[in-house]
Amino acid sequence: MAFTACAPADSVDDDGRVSEAQQFAQCETCEPPPPPDDGPPPPPPPPPACSQTYSNPASPTPWASTPSTAHSQAHDYALREGYPMGFWNYHQATYDQGPVRGTFLITEAAYAGWEDVPSSALGNPSVNDIPSMMRAAHSYAISHGYAAGMPTFHYATYNGVPVKGIVFFQAGAVEFRDLPACELGYPNVNDYGQMFRGANDYAVRNGYGAAFPTFHYANYGQGTVYGLILFRPGMTAWRDVRVADYDTSCGGNNQHACRRQCDEAMSYYDFWADVCYTTPPPPPPPPCGDYNEQCCNGGCNHSTLFCGASNTCEQYPYSSSNTVYVSLAPANPQTPFRYENNNVPNPALNGTEAAVAWVENTSGYNLNLRHTDRFGNTAVLAIDAGKTAAVPFTGLTVSGGWGADVGGSSFPLSITFKVRY
Numbered sequence: 108m109a110f111t112a113c114a115p116a117d118s119v120d121d122d123g124r125v126s127e128a129q130q131f132a133q134c135e136t137c138e139p140p141p142p143p144d145d146g147p148p149p150p151p152p153p154p155p156a157c158s159q160t161y162s163n164p165a166s167p168t169p170w171a172s173t174p175s176t177a178h179s180q181a182h183d184y185a186l187r188e189g190y191p192m193g194f195w196n197y198h199q200a201t202y203d204q205g206p207v208r209g210t211f212l213i214t215e216a217a218y219a220g221w222e223d224v225p226s227s228a229l230g231n232p233s234v235n236d237i238p239s240m241m242r243a244a245h246s247y248a249i250s251h252g253y254a255a256g257m258p259t260f261h262y263a264t265y266n267g268v269p270v271k272g273i274v275f276f277q278a279g280a281v282e283f284r285d286l287p288a289c290e291l292g293y294p295n296v297n298d299y300g301q302m303f304r305g306a307n308d309y310a311v312r313n314g315y316g317a318a319f320p321t322f323h324y325a326n327y328g329q330g331t332v333y334g335l336i337l338f339r340p341g342m343t344a345w346r347d348v349r350v351a352d353y354d355t356s357c358g359g360n361n362q363h364a365c366r367r368q369c370d371e372a373m374s375y376y377d378f379w380a381d382v383c384y385t386t387p388p389p390p391p392p393p394p395c396g397d398y399n400e401q402c403c404n405g406g407c408n409h410s411t412l413f414c415g416a417s418n419t420c421e422q423y424p425y426s427s428s429n430t431v432y433v434s435l436a437p438a439n440p441q442t443p444f445r446y447e448n449n450n451v452p453n454p455a456l457n458g459t460e461a462a463v464a465w466v467e468n469t470s471g472y473n474l475n476l477r478h479t480d481r482f483g484n485t486a487v488l489a490i491d492a493g494k495t496a497a498v499p500f501t502g503l504t505v506s507g508g509w510g511a512d513v514g515g516s517s518f519p520l521s522i523t524f525k526v527r528y
Contacts (some may be wrong), residue, residue: 163292163308166197166300174235178260180353181210182274190344191218192274194257194319197303200347205368207347209307211317217280217342219253223263223270234262234271237299238322244273245321245336254278255336257319280342282315285325285332296324296333306335316343360385396420397484398462398502408482412462412502422464422501429454429461432469433509434523443518446511453481453506454528461505461528465497466490470522473514480507500526 177195185193190212198209226232229247232239240258248256259272288294291305302320310318321334351358351365358365360373362383369376369383377388395401396408400420407413407420415421431454435446454461460481468474468490478500479485486499505528513522 157287157289161290161292161308161312163294163301163305165295166298175237175240175260177208177353178237178258180355181208181348182259182261182272183355184210184348184353185212188212191215191221192257192259195303196307196317197300198307202347204349206350206366208350208353210346210348211338212344212346213274213276213338214342214344217276217338219275219277221259221272221274223265224273226262226269226271229271229273231269234258234260238297238302240271241299241320241322245323245334247273248275251275255281255283255321257336276336276338280339282337282339283321284335284337286335287329288331288333291320291333291335294333296322302333305333309335310337313337314340316340317345358383398422420502422462429464429528431461431505431526431528432523433526434521435509435511436521437518438510444513446513446522447508448510449508451506451509453504463500463503463505464527465495466500467495467525467527468492469525470511470513470519472519472522474522474524475512475514476524477510478503478507480504 181193181195192213196209229243244256244258253275255276261272294301306318306320316338323334351368358370373383375384396403402414412420438445438447480503
């Protein structure tokens with residue numbers, strides 16, 4: 108029997124055995140022996156092995172100067188596509204369709220709700236301080252019984268109270284892990300692009316649907332670890348979303364393009380105006396107001412022009428004495444054929460800026476003549492020595508920048524030609 112040691116001396120028979128009655132009594136009154144000592148608890152398991160070759164370069168953009176707009180745009184894109192939440196993984200590329208951003212869309216199965224949280228309850232982080240916003244959202248979610256939380260990066264003021272939008276996630280949809288720095292490519296916790304990329308790449312390598320950093324970190328004696336929220340498979344969808352589809356303020360009908368990119372519904376893109384259209388853009392109005400052009404609302408652009416009977420801008424009559432000679436000097440020793448004069452005097456007709464009637468090449472050389480008038484209008488003409496031409500200079504102001512390239516192999520110290528106005 109296991110309880111022999113409990114029997115008193117007078118209860119033992121001559122042969123040293125304990126009677127059955129005494130055995131029963133002992134079983135009723137004796138304490139069981141203490142359990143064996145198992146020794147100290149086992150040490151904690153070592154951290155998982157790291158992929159030492161994993162590379163996660165730092166972000167090139169200065170972190171503090173980057174607004175959180177892309178985050179709020181990702182959330183709004185998800186809502187437009189029928190998902191309750193979306194976020195950018197900070198991977199981006201440029202394909203034939205233009206620049207795109209890697210975007211995760213959260214399914215209804217992972218969604219646990221949404222709340223406009225008073226900013227004071229989050230510690231009043233700046234909406235553009237992405238690490239602080241992420242930490243505050245996750246901490247608030249945990250303290251209110253949710254598995255995780257992420258800011259929408261939308262904010263408002265209701266009844267004088269600043270609030271920030273937070274989305275919460277289901278416990279069965281996500282998993283929290285503290286991961287050593289090497290698994291995320293040794294990121295800087297303030298480089299949020301690097302943190303998001305590291306979280307995304309860890310999820311991809313380990314079979315999860317998506318991941319985002321909480322931006323909480325600690326050191327438990329074995330190096331720095333970073334908190335990650337990992338979405339189980341089936342809880343997210345992934346897309347390469349065009350930048351034009353992120354931003355609703357550009358890329359739409361009659362809007363400027365987003366980095367020269369229109370929404371997919373736009374059929375036409377005016378490259379020069381950088382504007383998107385659903386239908387062909389209206390043709391630009393014909394030019395008006397200059398010499399030989401239609402009058403603009405009954406008038407012309409220069410005081411030397413008048414609106415004639417055919418609603419065309421015509422030159423006021425001039426006399427042969429309204430002439431100026433323009434002299435050009437070499438522009439650069441490396442280009443001896445090129446001549447310039449960017450300070451042509453401003454001849455006046457009746458106290459106003461004079462306009463060119465025609466030019467005569469009196470230089471003795473064949474010229475490729477150029478002129479940009481004081482209003483920025485430009486004309487170029489190849490004109491041989493001794494020739495006279497009106498178009499395309501007619502109506503431009505005489506003053507402005509004149510230049511010429513001299514043909515042949517002999518280049519004079521200067522050249523001169525005549526301008527009639």
